[in-house]
Amino acid sequence: MLPPIEKPTAILNEAVARRNIARMAAKVRRSGIRFRPHFKTHQSAAIGEWFREEGVSAITVSSVEMARYFAAHGWRDILIAFPVNWLEIAHLNRLAAEIELGLLVESVETARFLGERLTAPASVWLKIDTGYGRTGLRWDDAEGQIAVARALSSGRTILRGLLTHAGHSYAARSQEAVGAVYAETLSRLSAARDRLGEAGFPALQLSLGDTPACSVVDDFGNVDELRPGNFVFYDLMQIQAGACSYDDIAVAVACPVVAVHPREHKIVLYGGAVHLSKDRLTRADGAALYGEVALPADGGWGAPVPGSYVSGVSQEHGIVCASDALLEQVHTGDVLFVLPVHSCLTVDVLRQYRTLTGEVIPMMPRP
């Protein structure tokens, strides 16, 4: 039984999330590759335990704050997949003394900084940009990569390998396109490894694997570590990339209906930018889409209602462009579910889950 809803609430279907975790863990296990799932999506120690039950012991996070939180909850092998933030060196030193800490380096300056300031050993990965264009050393900048590898001369910075995040796979619109991004990523990363091997840095590992690729690709090739994160909940972006089906989406936002305007085909939700985030997709007709909508069903939510979607959000309002069929079924005072465009950002703003049975699952506290 769903808990009574008063305000926008992240509802988590635990069975679906556990199935997503089990399926991905089994797939990676079969491939013989190390599974280091990204915990930035769920940010929850309780959900972390569901991964542990599937044999996960190594994790990825995206901030020092998150590393501290999960270390405090018993995780002992944590990679911070974000460029080293010099201003948190004191926290990094405490973590490096306590756990197996992994860090990303993409500049000679940061390599030297760690050499001077790190007080306990840490694993270091060169952050490689294989085409996403966000940050990192370009895959074809052999000179730059070798310079950083050489600058990691301190005994405390142990060069483990090359790491990338092919975030452009999120823009893929088919399984074939996702597969093509993965193949290109792996090819570029492997070439960089070969060149570094020739330059005197042998046996480097490769770490990659976003959710679209890990969901779609069957043969991961010669890599050492996969780091998907979003798959625990999936979302509409992943549907668009062909990485999941609606049945795999594990989180939706329950939103009170506060007004219905049938003539304008509009339903107004208590549920806006501060509850859903502002990530959006573009529909085939060019309109922005901030979520799809579903009716309550079977103690959770049903299939998305065809022809209805969240067409706009302001701070607290969500505006649903509603089909006739939806308008016939929905009244002020009801609850509608919004399937998120990008679940990572949606749960980040809500900062707490309720399960279908009403249990509260907290996230990392902030600030």
Next chain:
Amino acid sequence: MLPPIEKPTAILNEAVARRNIARMAAKVRRSGIRFRPHFKTHQSAAIGEWFREEGVSAITVSSVEMARYFAAHGWRDILIAFPVNWLEIAHLNRLAAEIELGLLVESVETARFLGERLTAPASVWLKIDTGYGRTGLRWDDAEGQIAVARALSSGRTILRGLLTHAGHSYAARSQEAVGAVYAETLSRLSAARDRLGEAGFPALQLSLGDTPACSVVDDFGNVDELRPGNFVFYDLMQIQAGACSYDDIAVAVACPVVAVHPREHKIVLYGGAVHLSKDRLTRADGAALYGEVALPADGGWGAPVPGSYVSGVSQEHGIVCASDALLEQVHTGDVLFVLPVHSCLTVDVLRQYRTLTGEVIPMMPRP
């Protein structure tokens, strides 16, 4: 002296915020209109006290949760400028018993619901859509407005007047355009009041006034209440509308620099969508802009750096498209300030302020 920055932090220039409050309070006082500032922007009891020092006693909020928070901090006249959420009727009844509560109604269903379920008197405003197109009764739907006014038959629902939010003024690109939106809004709202007067609902008040209009318009005309909110901090959207200057922006996000890539004219910040929000502007060259950047100066931040801006955000990363001049001055381990596109959403995700002297100012706790 700025506090030491470790991670993305909302820095509040208290002097600028107090000046913004004092200036707007004085302007509205001179006009003889009731000032009911919107507190959804700052969401902070401490900042609320700065308004009280300027003589403010009536406030606007955008959720029942926020009304409860400010009522608990001594505010006794609160308008919830959001369609009544039936699922929070128990909270509304407690509030109506404790304070002067104002509610928005835009349907016969909600008017009847309040008539049946409200256990203490509340002021009711008809929510009118004067052209923004988000929610409310259309300004020219006299029949609809009269039907709702008639349905407010209970002795506990006291019809006070007509209220609108002309959110489309945020899209204005000049003071003239803002003034034109205000004039149209007032004309439509006044006509609706006249028609309701003729239908037997005399002496209704008018409530309107967003930040662009309240900043730019000199003669507000025959209205009863102004409700701007964003002006306490202002932001880049308000600059674009001609509503403020850079000197009026009271909040910026201090972000650690984690990588500098001069060849790509790129600076990578620890400061992404979960710190800045994803509201954006479109530059003249068509590129998306998620913030402008400023260097630390005079114990706070300086003028925005010409030709540099946040061009992309992911969950934790902000990517600055950086000018040569900026690249010469910035190094990994420094702190850059990001001026927010939309301060309401930025502070909503950060949920806490630090003043220039390092004092922590909390916001309403959530969840």
